[in-house]
Each structure stands twice: as structure tokens, then as C-alpha cells.
Amino acid sequence: MKFIAGISSTALLCLISWQDARHGTSVSAFVPSAPCRPAMILPSNDAITNAMRYETSLNAEAIKITMPALSSTMKEGRVVSWLKSEGDEIEAGEAIMVVESDKADMDVEAFEDGYLAKILTDEGEMAEVGAVVALVAAEEGDIAAVAAGGDANGAAAPEANGAEAPAAPAEEAPAAGAEAPDVEFSQLDMPALSSTMKEGKVVSWLKGEGDSVEAGEAIMVVESDKADMDVEAFEDGFVAAIITEEGEAANVGSPVALIAANEADIPALKAYAATLGGAAPVAAAPAAAAAAPAKAAPKAAAANPAASAGGRVVASPLAKKMATEMGVDIATVAGTGPGGRITAADVQNAASGAAPAKKAAAAPAKPAWTPAPGVVAATPSARALAKKAKLDLASIPGTGEFGRVTADDVKMATGEMKPKRKAAAPGAPPALELPEGLVPFTGMQRAVSNNMVATLDCPVFRASREIEMDAFNALYQSVKPKGVTVSALLAKAVAKAIEKHPIVNSSFRPEGTFFNKDINIAMAVAIDGGLITPVLKYANERDVLELGENWKELVGKAKSGTLSPDEYNSGTFTISNMGMFGVSQFDAILPSGQGGILAVAGTQEHIVPCKQAVLGMKKISKMTVTLTCDHRQIYGADAALFLKTLNDVMVSPGQLL
DSSP, X not given: OEEOOSOOHHHXXXXXXXXXXXXXXXXXXXXXXXXXXXXXXXXXXXXXXXXXXXXXXXXXXXXXXXXXXXXXXXXXXXXXXXXXXXXXXXXTTOEEEEEEOSSOEEEEEOSSOEEEEEESSOTTOEEETTOEEEEEEXXXXXXXXXXXXXXXXXXXXXXXXXXXXXXXXXXXXXXXXXXXXXXXEEEEEOOOOSTTOOEEEEEEESSOTTOEXXXXXXXXXXXXXXXXXXXXXXXXXXXXXXXXXXXXXXXXXXXXXXXXXXXXXXXXXXXXXXXXXXXXXXXXXXXXXXXXXTTOOTTSOOOOHHHHGGGOOOBOHHHHHHHHHHTOOGGGXXXXXXXXXXXXXXXXXXXXXXXXXXXXXXXXXXXXXXXOTTOOOBOHHHHHHHHHHTOOGGGSOOOSGGGXXXXXXXXXXXXXXXXXXXXXXXXXXXXXXXXXXXXXXXXXXXXXXXXXXXXXXXXXXXXXXXXXXXXXXXXXXXHGGGTOOHHHHHHHHHHHHHHHOGGGGOEEETXXXXXXXXXXXXXXXXXXXXXXOOEETTTTTSOHHHHHHHHHHHHHHHHXXXXXXXXXXXXXXXXXXXXXXXXXXXXXXXXXXXXXEEEEEEEEEEEEEOTTSTTXXXXXXXXXXXXXXXTTTOOHHHHHHHHHHHHHHHHSGGGGO
């Protein structure tokens, strides 16, 4: 039993009501106690504590908004500004506050619909990553109750005048029956590399089990919903156990590895890691049979079930990486590690020829068998499938052992399964192998898909115009030797047009039109496995030479997956250029949170009348551009005037220099 002092009367009345209802009694009156004296007796129970913190006397649900980890090194963040006030309605995916991390300022989005009931961390204040900064009520009528619950949470802290603080509840074990070993170690969790990331995939481990690591040293590469990023170790130590292997995904905050402070503690942490990862512990080697000869050779290498079961090769991540780099077939390497695990040393020995390669097991002699006359050889599952499909087994050719009809043979006969393709005849060209089946999305592809779906709720319209390109092309040819690209020139031209029509650089808010003071041009870039939009910031203020150098740097980072969040999510207007693919005209999808996107097609030659020409005709180059706008704050006239100004800039491009 514990005493809780100094809590508000509202929260205390809630707890008395809960306690008395639990014991079948009622409360007829209530007098709050003095702030420094015990108010009432409550059982020490985590469920009661959570109820006091995040439920109210009206049983209203409080949704927690926590300080996100906006980078892998972020430990705390400062609330720069709240984009919503207490009582305002918020929607899932809507930016509610701006947070300053150790890298940059970023918008933080809400993950659920509701109403902002209580702000716990005011503007300018700091909060640790994971700390609750605000409470959201699911229903508008619950705002007052949730806010009161937030006040009770703050009032329930122990006083500093000698009152003893309640003991912290025992830490919950990570798995049933599992206890952390009594050694010094740290747990490496899957970090949140962006404010929208919920899970990450381990692309590669830069350290193997047993390797030493230093604080600040990159230990693994993680694929988030935005890009691939290195994750650093926060403490010195040794990689004791890798819980999430390369290619596997883990939720944000779940353990992916254990770091031992002392090398001698690695074996104890390996056993503990099996409980964290949910993997079954390695089975003990079976006891020798009683009938086995007493003088069996102890050094004879037994077959390794861990390395051969199901055809899976068990090897450390470092061993797999070294085998790929050295060109060694890891399936032919004999493992000397625990349970037959292939280690890095095994791969090195195999590459140098110091260790014999693992011998393939000799295929047993294939026995001969002929069914009795009138008997059709078939597996039980094949017989059941044939009976269900009302097929005669005798009419189905068998491909199984001894010519037996298998379940696959019946499925091919019913058309449920495609027949296997026959090998190409000698000298014939190989058959073209096309992709087949489901290929899971990468983190970036999933993010692009979600962003496209989010645009369906936005009412848009489109306007197109042809622009003469002869003068622009001549300018490009003059600055091309200096490293200026077409993308940099287009960004500069669009930024100059936006200066005269800032409405196309705005974004919609429920309260009205939000004007962006900076002109940051995002340019769509197709990369292997996805799409990303590097941003040329302040494009209207910088010269084309600087923009050209910046663009080359951004494209290189995009292809290597090393763009920082500020370099791809700070755009205020987007350009999608498919002219290099010969596209004559297309429409672009408006990105969420922006007011306009310009689709740029290829340049085409046209014959037009000309009085000064000898034959009265001349050849010019034209390009079609299509502007997609958010019709909630941008109107048709705004788009038309912007395209006219852009045409004037492109026809007289000298102002771009």
C-alpha cells in the first residue's frame, strides 16, 4: 500500500470512486486533504498508475503525443512552435508542432484524429525523446476530462519536503521466464529515422558478433520509409548478439542487438538475446545412442543440423559479407562456430585453401520399384485432390519418385498450378524469364504509395501551355560547360515566376491560405526502387552556377540514399521533368502539403508562319508544361497568370543569369 499526496481534487475523486467501486462501496462526500499530508491509501499497481495518468474521472481516452526521435543521435528536442492550440481539432497526418532536433527543424505529424486537449511542453521548452509533450482527446466532449487528467499527472509527483517517493515498479521481463544476465550491457534498438517511420529494415551490419565498437561508430545500415542511413553506437563495447539479421524488419524501439561492456560477457548475452528475439533456444546436442560403439572417434565431424536443416546456411553476417567480397560459395564452407555456425575465419581459410571445403553428401543409389498391374502409384494428397476434382489418376502422368502422381501433378492437371517449363533445346536461345509473384515494397516505395493515396482527398485542377524554347536552349548551351544543368535552369525560371505569383507557392490550411516566405523548389528524381524529391532551397535568390553545383550534389546523395530529411522534405513547390524520356505531355500528382506541381514535357520542333523567312515559314522548338494546383486556395486565373509569366521568363532567359 502507498500514500499519494498533493494530487488535485478531481484526480483524487476519480481514484476514490475507482477504489470504492472495486470494493462495492459508494462515496457520498469528499473533502480534499492538505497538500502535504497523505490523501488516501491505494494499492501499488501499475494499472492504477496508468489510469491516474492517462484516464479521467469520465473514463475519457487520452492519446499521448511523445517527443519523436528525428535522427539516430537525437536524445532530446525543443518545441519550436505549436501549430495547433488547446481545443483545436487535428487529423491523422496533419502537422501539429515544429521540433528542433540536433540536426534541423522538422514538422511533427499526428498519428490519430482527435482534439488537442492539453499541451504539457510549451514552446521553447525541452523534452527527452519519448517523453509525453501533449494529450489528445478522441472526442470533443472529453477535452476537459483529458486536460484534467494531464493536470493530475503533474500533481501526482512526490513532494520534496520529506515525503518518501513510491518505489518504482519492477521492470517487466522482455520474455516469459527470461531474466537479464547480471552483467553490464546496453541494448541497441531500432531507431526512428523520420517522424513517420514505424519500422525499419536492417540493410547490412557493419560489425559482426564479437567485434568491438566505439561510441559514435557506425554499426549498421537501416532502411527507413525515406532513405538508407547509418546507425551509430552510443557506447563502447563488443557486439554480443545480433537479434535482427540483415534483410529482416523490426518495429521502431524493438531490440536489434546487444552490446556487452566486457568481452567475457558475450556468451551470457547470446543466450539472453534468444529470448529477446523470440527465437527458440538452440537445442542441446542429442545424447549418443546406447548401442553406439564405445571407441567411436571423438574428433569425427558430425553432420550439423543447424547449418543444413531446410537447406539454410547458418553463418554470421560478417562471414556472409566476406564470402560475397571474396567470391566464396558459403554453402561449401565447413563451419567451426557454435552449432556449426560459419565464422569469418572459416571463410578466410576457405578462400586461402587452408581448410577443406565441405563435401557434398553422396547421393544414395536410387532404388527401383514397379507398382503391381492395375495399381496407380500416387501420394495420399494426390488421391484426395483427384477425388475432389473428379479426375482419373490413371490419366495423370506422374513426376514423383518411382513415377508416382504427386499433388503438384494433380494441380497442373486442374490448371491450379502452371506446368514447369521444359529446358531449352541445345543451341536454342534461352527462354526469357519475366518477374512473377508478389515483391514486397521497400520502405521508400511504401512511403511513395502512402503519399499518393493521401492526395486523393485534395480537389485539384490542371492548366497547360506551350512555351517556345529556342532562347532557353541557347542559354543552356552557353552555361553547360560551366556545369549548369537543365534542372537548375528550370528551377531558377520557376522561382522567378513564383516571385510575381506567390499564391502558387502556398499551401492549404483549414483556417486559410498559408504563404511560404521561402521558395524551395523540389525536383522529382527517379532512383532504383523508388522516387524522391531533392530540394533546391532559396532558388530565387541564388545564381544558376551555385544551383547547378548544389543539384549535382543532391542527385549524388539521392542515388546513394544519403539525403538528410531537410534535403528532401522542405520543398514548397515541385517540378516533375520527363522531357528527357521524350514524353510530349503529362499530368503530375500534387504532393500533400503543397499548392502546385509543374509537369515538364520534352521539347518538340514545330513549323510556324514567319513573314521574314524566305518561304514564309520557320522551325521553332516548343515545350508543353502542365500545372496542377490545389483548387481550395488557388484558382484558374492564378494558374494562367503564372504560366504566362513563366513563358515570358523562358522566352527572355537573360534574367536568369
